Amino acid sequence: MKNQFIGTSLDVDDGKVTLTDYMGSDLSVVNAARVSFGKTKTEMDDKDVKLIKYLAAHKHMSPFRHVVFTFALEGVSEVVCRQLYKHQVGCAYTSGEFKEAATTWNEISGRYVEFDPEFHFPSEFRKQHKSNKQASLEGECVENNVMARAIYKEAIDQGFSAYKKLLELGVCKEQARMVMPVSFKNSLVWTASLEAVAHFIKLRDHEGAQLEIRNLARAIKKLIDPICPHSLDALVNSEK
Incomplete structure (x- = not known):
């Protein structure tokens, strides 16, 4: 049976973002955190919400990496995409000799296909x-x-x-x-952990960020909030 959230789309300026797939929920976070004690739960309760807040507040981030989202971005300007790309740096984590990226993307390539005359036109300047x-x-x-x-x-x-x-x-x-002008419309697939997505939202849904990337952050937040409301709230609203 198809999950009710998969395939949900939201408009982003004159493009759109779609949640195409995901794995996990708030319950996945608490079960990952409690595995050290050999415990697993099937339903959330108030203790689990407190645990999630504790994990976020004290920067215990590994449990949040067990929830993963995949988004399809269509008709989004390259200006916005370039700012999203920066989160390869902002959301990468180093463990010993190896770098474990918490996010990745694949996009349409101008080396293989000829671009169509599709560009982002702001409704107002x-x-x-x-x-x-x-x-x-x-x-x-x-x-x-x-x-x-x-x-x-x-x-x-x-x-x-x-x-x-x-x-x-x-x-x-x-x-x-x-x-080609950087306003050309790009299409890409972006996969990231809950920790990485929350980090993106926290940085980009901010008054100092460009409005177009803020609109994308707001849309992504709306798409994933029904899936992991407690974790998202704890991560986005935790102190830097």
Whole structure:
């Protein structure tokens, strides 16, 4: 019987993210933690919720790595994907001589396929934040949004036109793709442990993060919250 949560999708700007598979739940976390005592439970109770909070607060993270999620991202701009890629570093763990990555991804490759003319177009162009040099003002649009959109579209059209012309000249795809604007829509599969996903949400659903990546973090949080609400809350809200 198909799990009710698998296949659930949420819109992310003009793309979407889908929970395609997962393993585990809050109960998996507490059972992993209690295996040292040779104990296993089949139902959660208040003691288990307290245990989860204790594990998160004291950075006992290995039990949270027994819950794993796989997401499919479609039509998400490369700008957003590049920020997601950074969590290979932010979510990797070292054990002795070996590095155990808690997250991985696979994406469509411009070396193998020719890109389609699909790009992310913001519904509004936000103003720069007055005090935070890296942030924008959510909900505050520049005065001439129409002009900004026209300039944006012109740059995209020129970049994609150059890409097509290079291909027509016989230039290989792996070089022609270098002129593609970073607003092109990408598709990828991302698999990560609960610990890694919570780390991503904690860092990216933050007022200092770019709004587009915040929207992705918010959507992913909604997708997994019904599966592991206690663990997610404990990990996201624990002190850094």
